[in-house]
Structures are given as C-alpha cells and as structure tokens.
C-alpha cells in the first residue's frame with residue numbers, strides 16, 4: 001500500500017543543514033496498523049508529513065496505492081490527498097463550526113451535495129460514537145470527543161490510509177485507550193491502513209501489527225510487534241520496550257531487592273504466545289537443584305498475541321544456574337541475567 005524508497009528530507013536553516021529523514025526504505029501493507037516510534041527530534045513528524053506531501057522530499061520516492069506522490073500535479077495531489085486522512089495531536093478542528101460542520105468540511109471542499117453530505121456526516125457520527133453531540137462546538141467537548149471529531153472528519157472521504165500524528169499524546173490514559181480501541185475498530189470494519197507516530201510504546205503494544213523505531217532520521221529497527229517485544233535488538237528499542245515491560249515501579253522494586261544480600265541471580269524471562277502456557281517454573285524446580293522465587297510477572301496483549309515478562313531469583317550452584325538458563329532458552333523463551341554473575 002505504501003512504499004518509501006531512499007527517502008530523504010533535508011532542511012536548510014540559519015544554523016546549517018538538518019537531515020530530518022535520512023535514506024528511509026519502508027513498506028507498509030494494505031490493512032495493517034503500522035507504528036513509528038522515536039524520541040523527540042527523531043524525524044517522525046517529518047516522515048509522516050512526507051507521506052501526504054505536506055513536506056516535499058529532498059530525494060527518494062513515496063508510493064501510495066500505486067501512485068508515485070512525487071510526480072503528481074497540484075490537481076492530482078489534491079485528489080490523492082482525499083485518499084489519505086490525517087489526525088493530529090491537537091485535533092486541528094475549526095472552533096467556529098459545530099461537530100457536524102467540522103465533519104462536513106472535507107465533503108464541502110470536494111463539492112458533495114448537501115443531502116448526501118448530511119447522510120454521510122450522520123453515518124460518521126455513529127461510527128465514532130458521537131451521537132447526540134452533532135450540534136455542539138469543539139470547545140464544549142472533552143479531549144477524547146474532539147479526537148473523535150478529528151477521526152470522523154479524516155474518514156469523511158473514505159480514505160484508504162489514515163495518518164495519526166501523536167493522536168493520543170494530549171489525552172489521559174483511559175481516553176487514550178478508548179481512542180486506540182476506536183482506531184482498531186475502524187481498521188477492522190473498513191480495512192483501512194493506519195500509520196501512526198508516537199513516543200509511547202503502550203500505543204504500539206495496544207494496536208500496532210508492526211513497528212519501526214526511528215533515531216536521528218533513520219529506521220534503526222523494524223518488525224512484527226510481538227517479535228520486537230520478545231527480542232529487541234537495538235539499545236533504543238530495548239528502552240522503548242522497557243516502558244511497557246518494566247514500568248518505573250518495577251525498576252525501583254528490583255533495585256531495592258538487589259540491595260539485599262543473598263538475592264542470588266535475578267533472571268528476566270520474556271515469552272510470547274503459546275510459550276506462556278508451558279509449566280516452565282514447575283519443571284525448573286523439579287528437575288534442577290535450585291531454589292526459585294518469583295519476584296514479578298506480567299502478561300500483556302498485543303495485536304499479534306500475548307507476551308509475558310517474568311522476573312525470578314534463582315539460588316544454587318553456578319553451573320546448575322547455567323543449566324537452568326540453557327533449559328529456559330531451549331524452551332524458546334528469552335532469558336537475561338539482570339543481577340548476579
């Protein structure tokens with residue numbers, strides 16, 4: 001659906017040249033929810049704006065639904081943009097228009113007749129769950145409701161692709177989840193391809209099928225969300241995965257435990273899908289001469305299935321602990337020693 005080849009965006013500023021997007025090659029399939037994660041300044045906003053040509057590439061190609069976006073006339077580009085909806089962190093609504101009028105706006109621009117517009121707006125209000133709020137003004141809505149208006153407006157012209165620019169970053173965790181659930185629902189109902197950028201791994205975990213990690217304008221790692229959670233390769237990816245698997249409280253609790261003498265080896269096990277159902281700890285206790293203590297465990301759901309993370313302390317002879325680790329790895333479970341030799 002989307003294919004980027006050798007895409008570069010360089011800005012010339014008074015302070016010199018800034019390469020915001022640096023030689024990116026990326027393919028996004030039809031109907032998938034693809035997440036791009038990175039810290040501030042990584043180039044995410046520039047990359048997503050290159051997809052609908054809000055920024056023009058310095059070099060390289062952007063292909064969307066078989067069209068080379070670089071080679072379109074202004075008129076063709078306006079038409080192509082109707083197939084790419086976009087939602088924003090701060091909603092970008094028209095404050096002097098009601099909810100219905102905001103949603104109708106792209107239809108007016110396209111020249112859709114009034115009666116048809118009204119029908120479509122009512123459909124969209126139902127789709128995003130804003131029944132009864134059509135005559136309200138944006139200032140009378142909560143953040144979550146404003147984003148629902150943004151989503152309805154973005155979907156008005158039946159786009160093939162929806163771009164989400166930090167769409168939940170201004171929302172509280174509960175509202176974030178309800179908007180993310182709405183995006184999954186729309187993806188399933190309409191088969192829409194969704195590309196989102198975020199700095200929160202929670203967003204990636206909850207709704208994305210695949211993820212790309214951006215650093216200094218480049219994609220440093222990409223893959224199926226579950227695989228990336230199970231085996232992050234780059235340091236940056238590990239940091240993002242930790243946002244979900246090791247929240248701050250876990251880190252603090254473990255640090256406190258490490259201060260105690262005799263805690264032994266602390267292992268972090270990461271398992272996905274069916275592996276979670278194996279009686280791993282039971283087998284270790286029965287088959288090896290070690291004492292096992294469970295410190296903390298967590299299972300989370302992703303779009304590709306569940307993954308879990310378990311912290312255990314293991315005490316015993318060093319060789320025996322090595323054998324335990326070999327056994328765990330043999331079960332296709334990732335294991336990392338996070339304390340002890």
Ligand SMILES: Nc1ncnc2c1ncn2[C@@H]1O[C@H](COP(=O)(O)OP(=O)(O)OP(=O)(O)O)[C@@H](O)[C@H]1O
Nearest residue numbers: 011013018020038039040041042043044045046047
């Ligand atoms: N219009 C511009 N002119 C000059 N430099 C820019 C422009 N837009 C972005 N940049 C620079 O490009 C780099 C990437 O910025 P970008 O906004 O794409 O990153 P980001 O990952 O989206 O970060 P954030 O989430 O903070 O917006 C930064 O160094 C930024 O200063």
